[in-house]
Amino acid sequence: MTNMALYRHEMKGSVKLLIIFGAIITMYVSIIISMYDPEMMKMLDSFAEAMPELMASVGMKADAADLLGFMVSYLYGFILLVFPMLFCILRGNALIAKYVDKGSVVSLVAAPVKRRTIAVTQMEVLVSGIVLLILYATILELICAESGFPGELEVTELFKLNGGLLCLHLFIGGICFLASCLFSDVKYSVASGAGIPAFMYVLQMLANAGGSAEKAKYFTFFTLFNPDGILAGESSAAAGAIVLFAGAAVLYVLGIMVFERKDLHI
Numbered sequence: 142m143t144n145m146a147l148y149r150h151e152m153k154g155s156v157k158l159l160i161i162f163g164a165i166i167t168m169y170v171s172i173i174i175s176m177y178d179p180e181m182m183k184m185l186d187s188f189a190e191a192m193p194e195l196m197a198s199v200g201m202k203a204d205a206a207d208l209l210g211f212m213v214s215y216l217y218g219f220i221l222l223v224f225p226m227l228f229c230i231l232r233g234n235a236l237i238a239k240y241v242d243k244g245s246v247v248s249l250v251a252a253p254v255k256r257r258t259i260a261v262t263q264m265e266v267l268v269s270g271i272v273l274l275i276l277y278a279t280i281l282e283l284i285c286a287e288s289g290f291p292g293e294l295e296v297t298e299l300f301k302l303n304g305g306l307l308c309l310h311l312f313i314g315g316i317c318f319l320a321s322c323l324f325s326d327v328k329y330s331v332a333s334g335a336g337i338p339a340f341m342y343v344l345q346m347l348a349n350a351g352g353s354a355e356k357a358k359y360f361t362f363f364t365l366f367n368p369d370g371i372l373a374g375e376s377s378a379a380a381g382a383i384v385l386f387a388g389a390a391v392l393y394v395l396g397i398m399v400f401e402r403k404d405l406h407i
Contacts, residue, residue, distance in 0.1 A: 159277075213372065232267055234335075264396065
């Protein structure tokens with residue numbers, strides 16, 4: 142089902158973005174983890190107390206009990222949500238819609254390769270990029286934590302946490318992939334593939350801020366990723382991750398089906 146020549150070509154196209162976002166994640170993860178000491182934590186907590194709504198909107202909370210709790214507070218509300226999401230948006234749009242918009246999709250479908258194979262291969266390119274980015278973030282967290290604070294990181298819990306994070310970004314990638322398959326014009330693909338996740342994240346920020354805006358959590362899929370719930374072993378948090386994974390599978394299948402039946406005007 143996979144066209145390896147196309148897969149290798151598109152993975153080369155992913156390398157630049159993976160390096161860019163990998164570098165950004167490296168910078169933030171290494172800096173944040175290095176700040177896990179009493180003095181720096183006290184300073185960060187003072188920021189959270191001075192600007193509670195602003196800090197809460199990006200998931201940052203004071204008084205972390207351990208290293209992983211500290212990482213959740215300062216990495217999993219913004220850094221590890223937004224940057225992989227940007228990768229999904231940029232790469233997802235380039236895999237299908239960009240080809241169709243430029244007319245270069247002709248060279249793809251003219252080859253003796255089924256449309257389904259093309260769509261599945263492009264899906265695998267996007268999924269591979271997402272998995273590599275989350276895997277890299279996980280390895281980086283392990284290295285930074287163990288080198289700076291040996292023995293303090295609960296490795297099993299980190300794997301569970303990043304498993305949920307992977308499900309979230311696979312779901313976001315599914316939205317971008319479906320939009321790319323659905324629209325022939327790049328501007329509409331980007332508007333929906335980028336607009337929906339961005340709008341959902343804004344709703345999540347409003348919900349995090351609390352008050353009357355807290356009800357916004359019922360209208361965003363980001364609520365299904367609950368880092369604190371995952372670490373606490375809550376069944377609802379595990380169920381949320383499963384829903385995201387199942388939703389991602391549905392979105393990718395729908396994208397493939399749409400591309401198979403799409404009028405490419407050729």
